[in-house]
Amino acid sequence: MSVPKLQIVNLRKEFSDGSVAAVDGIDLEVAAGETVALLGSSGCGKSTTLNMVVGLENPTSGDILIDGKSVIGLPPGKRNVGLVFQDYAVFTSMSVCQNLAFGLKVRGVAKAEIARAVDEVAELLGMTGKLDARARDLGGSELQRVAIGRTLVTKPDILLLDEPLSNLEAAARLAMRKELRRLQKEAGLTIIYVTHDQIEALSLADRIAVMSAGKIKQVEKASLICQEPGHLFVANFMGSPPMNLIRGWLSRDAGQISFMRDDFSVSLPAETVLPEKERNDPVVLGIRPETVRLARPGPDTFEVAVRAVEPRGAEAVLTLEHASQTLKAVVPAQERPLEGAVVNVAVDPQTFVLFSGETDLRLPLRAGDAA
Structure with a gap:
């Protein structure tokens, strides 16, 4: 098994008298x-995590x-890590x-080697015609591009980008x-963004690590994290609008497991298998707005x-109310109903996500599912 390019192990950074943990034991x-x-x-x-990786901040603990190889104690110039700030x-x-x-030049590299490296990076960035500007x-x-190129020319093992596009207008950002x-794709860079x-x-990103209050709540493939949030915070954070989250409990009737909240109830998939302790404990049902669709009565x-x-252009976001419960739905713009209308909607139970009301962690709905 190959060694990861970067490993962060139980990393912690405290400020003030230790009562504030900006980074709280992340891996x-x-x-x-x-x-x-x-x-x-x-x-x-x-x-703060990025600053510790590059060496601008020393961690309170962790590695x-x-x-x-551990880089704790090494100065930034010895880590071969490049950092690009948002202000260029x-x-x-x-x-x-x-x-x-x-x-x-600061590193004392020969002029010929500097010229070759600059030409190479300028071509990669499409800046060859701007070298004299x-x-x-x-x-x-x-x-x-210049800020990124100035870092790339030193051939860093890892490129760190801290909000690099936040100062750009929408078209330039795209x-x-x-x-x-x-x-x-072309340079094969290892990037923390x-x-x-x-x-x-x-x-x-290939993968996304969602952070809150100094902790990493979930690390998941970018293609999956919206559909498979592993933590209630992630479900409420990802997406626009984010997942509908409804607190309630589960009931079983003739083998069918249903989610209940006052006078709101939906049936879970027939193959749902839950740990015994979860059947009467509080849970949170997650329904993605994109899975709520307009339908004929049935x-x-x-x-x-x-x-x-x-x-929203080709789409419309609906705010719906059913049995005193509010839901968000995303539908094609040409199908959007008028405000005040009464319509029917359907939701595929296979898309439901369930979270523990105690731990906020996602619960497996079927045998073999991983939380």
Whole structure:
């Protein structure tokens, strides 16, 4: 089994008198050539984690290993980890060429080798025609390319990106996402990408680590995390709108397990198998808005009142009410009903997600499922 490029082991960072843990005992492994996004809201600990990996902050406890070797105590320059900040940190008085060459020049690399490395990175970034331009004359996305290029030219083992696109306008942000995907593919980079933007994380990362209050709540493939949240926080955080979450309990009648909440109830899949202790304990039912669909009246549908309609281009987000329970639904724009209408909806029980009301962890609904 190959050694991960990066291992974070029970990493903790305390501030003040130790009463505040910015990073609270997290574990993470990143394979060579993989892109992992640290996703979370401001203050969740993701940037502090990055600062400890690069060496700008010392952890209170835990370990950081690169290629199987601990880097705790090593200064940033000895770790071969590149960090790109959201504010670019480009020398605006220098040319693009001088910016790209700066790190190698500081290290005392020969001029011929610097020129070769700069040309190589400039071509990779599509900046060959801009090498003589002054950085102060560049646009935001070009400045970001220079910042990334200045790091890439030193051939880091790991590239750390801290909110790299947050200062860009929407069109430039989209263009840079495409650029980063291309760089990932062509250069085979190992990237840790810090962001609060779900779209960026979902479009750029192989896996996403969702953080909250200094802890990693779940690490999952980007293609699965919205459909298979492992923790209640993740279900409530991911998606726009996020998953419908309804607190209630389970009941069994003639072998059929149902979820109940006051006068709201739905049947779980026939093959549902739950641990004995969960059958009477509080649970939380998760229903993705995309799985709530408009339907004709029938035995597997229920009637809802449309309280709000929010058009979103090709889609519309509906706020629905059934038996004093509010649900969000995402439907095609051409099918959206009018506010105040009464319609029927259906939900596929196979898409339900169930969480423990005590631990907030996802419960397996079938034998063999992993929580």
